[in-house]
Amino acid sequence: MTAVGIDRVAYRQARARRSTGIALLSTVVFAAVVLVAVTSAPGWSRVQNSFFNLRVGWDSLPALLSGLWLNIRVLIVCQILVLLVGLALAALRTLRGPVWFPLRALATGYVDLFRGLPLLICLYLVGFGLPGLRLTGLPTSPVLLGGLALVLVYSAYVAEVLRAGIESVHPSQFAAARSLGLTYRQTMRLVVLPQATRRVTPALLNDFVALQKDCGLISVLGAVDAVRAAQIQSATTYNFTPYVVAGLLFVALAVPSARLADWAARRSATRQGAL
Numbered sequence: 284m285t286a287v288g289i290d291r292v293a294y295r296q297a298r299a300r301r302s303t304g305i306a307l308l309s310t311v312v313f314a315a316v317v318l319v320a321v322t323s324a325p326g327w328s329r330v331q332n333s334f335f336n337l338r339v340g341w342d343s344l345p346a347l348l349s350g351l352w353l354n355i356r357v358l359i360v361c362q363i364l365v366l367l368v369g370l371a372l373a374a375l376r377t378l379r380g381p382v383w384f385p386l387r388a389l390a391t392g393y394v395d396l397f398r399g400l401p402l403l404i405c406l407y408l409v410g411f412g413l414p415g416l417r418l419t420g421l422p423t424s425p426v427l428l429g430g431l432a433l434v435l436v437y438s439a440y441v442a443e444v445l446r447a448g449i450e451s452v453h454p455s456q457f458a459a460a461r462s463l464g465l466t467y468r469q470t471m472r473l474v475v476l477p478q479a480t481r482r483v484t485p486a487l488l489n490d491f492v493a494l495q496k497d498c499g500l501i502s503v504l505g506a507v508d509a510v511r512a513a514q515i516q517s518a519t520t521y522n523f524t525p526y527v528v529a530g531l532l533f534v535a536l537a538v539p540s541a542r543l544a545d546w547a548a549r550r551s552a553t554r555q556g557a558l
Contacts, residue, residue, distance in 0.1 A: 336524045343516035343525040350512035351532050354498045357430050357508075361498070362491055364434045369441030374471065376442070377449050390442070397439035402497060406432045410504035429501030437494050444486045448479030488544035495537050499529075509533065 321327060375383075375390035397405070409432040414423045422428060452475050460470040480487075502511035509529045516525035 332522075334523045334527050336522055339516075339520050339522045339524040340528045343513070343520070343528060346512045346516055347509050347525060347529050347532060350507055350509035350529075351536070353426065353506065353508045354495075354501075354533075355536070357426060357433070357501060358495055358498050361430050361433045361437070361494060364430075365437045365441050365491075365494070366487075368434060368438035369445055370476075372438060372442035373445035373449060376446050394439045394442055397436050398443070400436065402432070402436050402500060403503065405436050406500055406503055408432075409435070425504035425506040426501065429504050429506055433494065433497065433501070437490065437497075440490050441487065444483050444490065445479065447486075448483035449475055451482055452478050485544055485548035488540065488547055492537055492540045492544060495540060496533055499533060 324330075372390045372394060375386045376394070378387055406429060410425060410428045413421055413428060422431075449471075456474055456478070457470060460474040461467075465473065499508060499510040502508050502514070505511070507515075509532055513525040513529035517523055
């Protein structure tokens with residue numbers, strides 16, 4: 284490397300260090316101002332005792348962690364089912380030809396219905412409506428019913444993301460695959476879906492980040508997850524600190540996934556810029 288190149292690299296490193304230092308300093312100053320403003324408020328002592336009681340938070344932590352483990356299990360199962368159902372819906376919506384119109388119409392109606400239906404209302408309809416039918420074999424567990432409602436709603440969102448990815452693949456890819464003798468199913472599996480999935484990975488990860496926090500809504504059906512455990516602990520201690528702890532647990536669960544989504548978005552942008 285020449286002397287000019289070495290000087291250029293050193294200059295960039297110095298600018299990066301300076302920018303990092305300024306960002307760190309401004310963050311510390313901002314946090315200090317907010318902390319002083321909050322703690323100097325007239326009602327801070329009451330709020331601190333009601334929402335940030337360390338003893339109550341520590342005592343309620345085991346119950347909240349047990350409930351969070353239920354949320355994590357529901358999340359894992361729902362993510363797999365949402366991806367499978369969403370992929371099936373996206374494939375149906377991209378079928379061509381008049382003979383497939385009934386399937387396309389059915390998939391479109393499903394997506395329109397569950398994308399427009401609020402998740403909370405869907406939870407009530409599934410959680411209380413299905414058991415009310417008194418049909419043999421239908422589940423009555425609030426965990427299963429809540430997970431079913433999550434799958435129904437989020438499958439509609441994921442289906443649209445995947446459909447956008449499939450339609451973003453250039454038609455020449457279809458034509459090239461068919462000219463090589465691949466069937467429609469082979470073309471989708473070997474050529475189209477790998478490209479489509481790479482293009483929509485950041486959007487899919489963002490949907491799954493949203494699913495992580497919405498798993499806490501199964502508590503409205505009576506499932507003892509982290510949110511329901513916080514409600515029980517709060518009613519027992521007459522303190523709101525368990526809600527704060529439960530919120531922090533959900534944030535700690537979502538932050539790694541959010542950073543993964545950011546990384547995938549940057550990687551996708553870099554790859555597209557290199558093409």
